[in-house]
Amino acid sequence: MPHPDVLDKLVSLAKRRGFVFQSSEIYGGAGSVWDYGPLGVELKNNIKARWWNAMVRQRDDVEGLDAAILMHPRVWEASGHVAGFTDPLVDCKACKARFRADKLQDAQCPRKPSKRPGEHADCQLTEPRQFNLMFKTFMGPVEDSASVVYLRPETAQGIFVNFLNVQQATRQKVPFGIAQIGKAFRNEITPGNFTFRTREFEQMEMQFFVEPGTDMAWFEKWKAWRREWHLGLGLDDDRLQFHQHDERELAHYARAAFDIEFDFGGSLGFQEIEGVHNRSDFDLTQHQKFSGKRLEYVDQAANKRYVPYVIETSVGADRVTLAALVNAYREEAVAGEQEGRTVLRLHPAIAPITAGVFPLTRKDGQPDMAERLAADLRKRFPVFYDDAGAIGRRYRRQDEAGTPFGITIDGDSTTNDDVTIRFRDDLRQIRVASGQVADVIADYLASDKPTAEVPRT
C-alpha cells in the first residue's frame, strides 16, 4: 500500500508548532531556505548527536573534525567542482528568462505560460551553457579573480585535505575514519519539497580510509551499519530501500555506490537520504597532484606506503530530520472522543520534549506540585510545563509536538503524591509516585525502543 502524501500537512504543523519556519518570512521568504524553530532545533540536534555518538564516540576507529565552510579555492579545482559541478542553462534573449536545458519540458514561457520556452513565437533561446552550482564570493577587500572563494558544496573535501593532519595528531592506523557535521551550499536551480532540497543544508559525512584491496569488504560493512542506524532512529523497515548506482549514474572514479532511500510518500516517493560510496583513491590522489604534497599512509609494521581508498557515508541531516517527521506523522481516531488527533510518533530519544507536565486544575496546590516536578525532571531531560486550557487540549498539543510522556497532577496527587504517566503512542496511563517518574522515564529511554509496540492506524 503506498504511503500517503503528508508533506503539505507537515509544512503547516511545522510552522504552527515551531518545528520549521520559512527563512525571513516577514520579507516574503528567502528562496528555499528554512529556519528550525524551538522544536525543530531540538529534533535535529538530537539526530545529529545520535549520529556523532554512533559514528565517533562509540568507535575507537573514527575521529571527529569540524572544518570551515570557506576553503582555499584550489580545493575545488582538485575535487573537480570548478570544472564539472554544473547544470546546463539556456537564456531567452527576448524575455531574459533563464531555464535548465534538461528541464525545458517542465518549464513555462513567462510571456505565454501555456507554452514551453522555445514554443512561443517571440522566444529566442541561446545554446545551453554550463552554470556552476557553487556559491561564489570574494575574500579580502578586492573583488578580482585572485580573491574568489566558494561556499563549500560538500563537507567531504575538508576531511580529505586534513587526512594527514588528523592521522598524525591521533596516530590512528589505517583502516580508520574521519567524521564531521556541517553546512554546505548549492545554488540549485530547482530546489523544493520543503526541506528536502534546499540551497543551504547540513551534511553528516564520514570518510573511512582503507588499504586498497580491502575496500569492497569495508564498503559492505558500512552499507549494512548505516541502514541499521536509520532503523534505530525509528524509520520503518518498509520505508527504507537501497538503490544501487548503475554504470551511467556512477562517477568515473567510483568503484561502487548505493543510496539509502526513504519513502516520503505520495508523488515524492522513495528519495535519497544517504549515500554510501567507494571513492577509490581519487580524492587523495587529486589533492596530491594539485597541492604538491604527499598524502600517503605509511604502514610501518608492513613496511609499505600507499594512498588509501575511501569508503564514504554521507547523510543529509535535513533530509533525515524530514524523514523522521514524515515517518512519525499520524492522524488517528481516539476511542470515546469525537475529534481525532494528530500525533508525531517520534522515537523517544529524538523527541524535542521528553515529558509534558500538567496540573489538572489551577488550584488546590496542583500547579505548585507540578512546577516542582517539572523543575526536577528538567535536570535530566527536556520538559514542558503547561497549565493552560482543558487537559484534553494540552494532551493534543503535546501529541503534535511528539512528546512521548505526559505527567498529570490531579486532586489525589497533592495528598498521596502519586501522579499519572500517559504514554503518547498507546494512550496507556499508569500511576506512580512522583519521586519515581524520572527513573521510569529514564528506564524507558534506556531501552531505546523506536516506538511503542502498538498497532498502526
Add this chain to the structure above:
Amino acid sequence: MPHPDVLDKLVSLAKRRGFVFQSSEIYGGAGSVWDYGPLGVELKNNIKARWWNAMVRQRDDVEGLDAAILMHPRVWEASGHVAGFTDPLVDCKACKARFRADKLQDAQCPRKPSKRPGEHADCQLTEPRQFNLMFKTFMGPVEDSASVVYLRPETAQGIFVNFLNVQQATRQKVPFGIAQIGKAFRNEITPGNFTFRTREFEQMEMQFFVEPGTDMAWFEKWKAWRREWHLGLGLDDDRLQFHQHDERELAHYARAAFDIEFDFGGSLGFQEIEGVHNRSDFDLTQHQKFSGKRLEYVDQAANKRYVPYVIETSVGADRVTLAALVNAYREEAVAGEQEGRTVLRLHPAIAPITAGVFPLTRKDGQPDMAERLAADLRKRFPVFYDDAGAIGRRYRRQDEAGTPFGITIDGDSTTNDDVTIRFRDDLRQIRVASGQVADVIADYLASDKPTAEVPRT
C-alpha cells in the same frame, strides 16, 4: 602579575595534538580560517552544549532556534548593515595596494616597507571610501543586483525576524528569550591572533524580549548570569572583567552595553569574549518599518500591546574556546622527573577526552583487561585507549590533551581487579576496583568542579 603570552605555544600544541589546524593547510592555508581537529571539535561542542543547556534546556523562559545563514537581503537594510557595516579603505593608485584608512600608521608601503603608505615618493593614495564587511554572493542563476544575498554577519537578525513565529508557536509570554548557535561571516581586513579574529566564526546569541521600563533590571540580571557562566566553565576570576561602553562606543540605539573581557595574556591582554547589550526596541521597530509587518507583543492579561525591548547576550564560541585553552595551559615541573610537562587544566566537563586507559605493559593479559574497561567506560564518556610507549610518555600525551583522568592496568590488576586512577591536576593516584571506575569518575564530573584545588605554578 601579567599573564604570559602562550598563544604561539598553543598554536603549535593545537596542531600537534589535533585541536586546531589551518584550513586548507596543504594549499598554503585559507586567509585566517581554521579547522577544528578531533580534540578541538569535542572541546568546542562541549562548550556549545554547556551554553545550550544553561540558556535553553534548564530555563523555561528561553526557546531555541536555528536560523539559516542565507537570509532575505532586506534584512540587512533594516538592520543597518548594508549602509553602515563598513571599514574605511584607501587605495594606492601607484602600486594598487589597499589599506584601512584608520590603520595607516601600522601599515607598510609595499614598494618601500620602511615607510608608511603615503610617506614614499611614488604613493598616490585615494580618499578613503567605505568598504562593506559582509560577504556577498548571488542566489539563483543570474548574477545581478536582484539576486544579491549576504552571508549573515551576525546570528541576531535570524532571531528578530522570527520573534512572532516563535512567540506564537510556543505561546511564551514576555519576558522570554530566543537563543541560537550558528556561523557568521565578516570580511575582516585585518583578522588575526589565531582563532580570536577570523572571517568565519560561530556565535552563541540570546535575545531576551522584555517590557519597556523593565529593561535595565533584566540587563543587570543577564550581565551577572553571563559572568557566572564563564566562571563555571573554569575561566579564572582574575582573568575576567567587565568593560562598559562609553558614549562614543555605544551604538546610537543602545541604552547600555558591557563587554565581558578575558585576559589572553601577553600583548593581546584583555579582549572581548561576550557582549551584553540593551538594544532598546531598535531592531523590531526597524523590521516593522522595512517589512510592513507588525512585530508587537499583545499582553492580553494587561490589555496592552507594545514592541518589546531586547537584552542581548552574544558570545563568540571560538573566542571562549580559545579562552578555555589559554586559561588551561601550563608548563610545570614534575617532582622527581627531569623533564617538566605541558598540561591543559581544562574543566573536566569540557575536556575532549574524559579518561585515558593504559595497560602498563603489552603482556600478561593487561591489554585485554584494559580494552574491556575502555569499551565499558566509553558508554558513559569519551575514552582514549593507549598501549604504545613508556607509561610516562602516555601520561604526558594525555596531559597535553587535557584528559582529567588516567586509568592504569598493571600486573596486580589482572589478579585482584584493582586499577589505578591518576588525577591530571595534582598527580594524585588512587586504587579502585575496575567495576567502580565509571562511578568514581561520574561522581567527580557531577560535582562540576572547574579544576582541582591545587597550587598553580
